[in-house]
Amino acid sequence: MxxxxxxxxxxxxxxxxxxxxxxxxxxxxxxxxxxxxxxxxxxxxxxxxxxxxxxxxxxxxxxxxxxxxxxxxxxxxxxxxxxxxxxxxxxxxxxxxxxxxxxxxxxxxxxxxxxxxxxxxxxxxxxxxxxSGDRAGPAGVGAVEAEALRRHTAEAMRAHARARGALPGGWKRWADEVLEPTVDWRRALAGAVRDAAAWASGAIDYTYRRPSRRSAALRGIVLPSLRRPLPRVAVVIDTSGSMGETEIAAALGEVTGVLREVGVRGNRVTVLACDADVQAVSRVTATGQITLGGGGGTDMRVGIAAALAGPERPSVVVVLTDGLTPWPDETPSCRLVAALVGPSAPAPPPWIETVRVT
Structure with missing residues (x-):
């Protein structure tokens, strides 16, 4: 207090x-x-x-x-x-x-x-x-303690409901979600892609292509201006035989919606259909423009490598897969988000940002 x-x-x-x-x-x-x-x-x-x-x-x-x-x-x-x-x-x-x-x-x-x-x-x-901010004033509650408090409160609410009757609907739903959580994969995927795009667009650098307006005050000296690049995004879609068209369409629709929302559109989005090899590459503004192909084995490393080897290197790569694939041995020089289709999809290496699509 x-x-x-x-x-x-x-x-x-x-x-x-x-x-x-x-x-x-x-x-x-x-x-x-x-x-x-x-x-x-x-x-x-x-x-x-x-x-x-x-x-x-x-x-x-x-x-x-x-x-x-x-x-x-x-x-x-x-x-x-x-x-x-x-x-x-x-x-x-x-x-x-x-x-x-x-x-x-x-x-x-x-x-x-x-x-x-x-x-x-x-x-x-x-x-x-x-x-008072994160340091001033009395000590605050950290994330781990906060989750423990939420769980303890949810358990107490359930015990109260068993002893004295039903909880209001909103509190019952909240307690159930805390004690038996179900992850909203759409929200998690949106957050991961949005965070990665924000990280990429924060890579501010200097450029002489547009000189700074301050150069006018310094005769004979040209100063660079700051440039905040818009992120380029590559979406690698697992089109191997283990992936269903319904799952692909649902996950891909969410990704493209998020990309439009964060301002990444037009030729800044490249989609690669990949099984054991890259089958098709599309630059898209909507899911209807995507060309899918494949149906064989699975190796998302090929798709990731192809995305990074392109003439315009992406700063964010999103991989839509059921997880039955080998992964790169080391972190690529970009943000990598894995959208795993299905609750039983095996987890990728821990350095990959992961969202489970259900």
Whole structure:
């Protein structure tokens, strides 16, 4: 707990510190104060800041709208549990939306920044002015301890439900997901590709092809300007006999959608169909332009090597495969993401970023 005159009511940071306004405590009935505290803790238990980081950039920038969507996810469960939240609370019904959904489902239906709403980086993921940062203030909670707290709380909720009756729907779904997790492979794949593309586009370098505007102030001297290259992406598709067309189409559709979202399109995306050899190479803007071929053995090393040997070397390589393939012996000079089709696909080497497509 951190007492702060800067926070309007209560808020949490991503390190599980709860900032509380002493004035808000003085003027708020104890029952409402407890309900607000449970609300803020719910942001942390449901990992809202981690989930917010997987949103498209335009949504992440609208932190207030994200926060409202998150409050809608939480508050319908707290109200169902009889907690007396203060007036002005955000609920799905205020926006004509159904109860019991996740904030990612509410977000597209909300108007841009409907209110100025800020529960802190423990909710929307972006530091607020009243937060003390990662080093200042009392020690925060680390990632491992946070997961242990979530699991302990989920187990306590299940025990309570067995002894005294059902939980509100949102809390039951959350507890089930913590104790028996199912990974949303689409979100994980989107996050991995987006992170890799952001890493590649961050490789800023100097170039003399467009001299710096500061050169005009220095007679006889030409200064370089900074260049932030857009990432080139290669998608290597396993077209061996063990891969089904349905799985290939589903995974490939997600990859191309993510690439469009992060601004990688046109001739910056190359798709290589590969079994034991590269069968087809396409530059695409949509999945319908992809040429597939193969059906024989499997060796994704050939596809990766062909992608890196091309005239325009990619900075990100995504491999869609069932995992029944040898892998390179060492890390290539690019980001490599393996999208493994099927829950039983064998894992690649640990240095490869891996997402399981189910």
């Amino acid at each position: 951190v007492a702060s005159d800067e926070v309007p009511t209560m808020g949490v940071d991503r390190y599980w510190r709860c900032y509380v306004s002493p004035g808000f405590v003085d003027r708020t009935p104890v029952a409402e104060l407890a309900a607000v505290w449970v609300h803020e803790v719910a942001h942390l238990l449901r990992d809202h800041h981690g989930r917010a980081e997987l949103l498209p950039p335009a949504d992440r920038r609208d932190r207030h709208r994200v926060n409202v969507a998150q409050d809608c996810e939480i508050n319908d469960d707290l109200i169902a549990d009889g907690l007396p939240l203060p007036a002005g609370r955000m609920e799905p019904r205020l926006f004509g939306l159904p109860e019991g959904q996740l904030f990612e489902a509410y977000l597209p239906a909300l108007p841009p920044s409907p209110v100025t709403h800020d529960c802190g980086s423990g909710a929307h993921g972006q530091p607020s002015d009243w937060e």
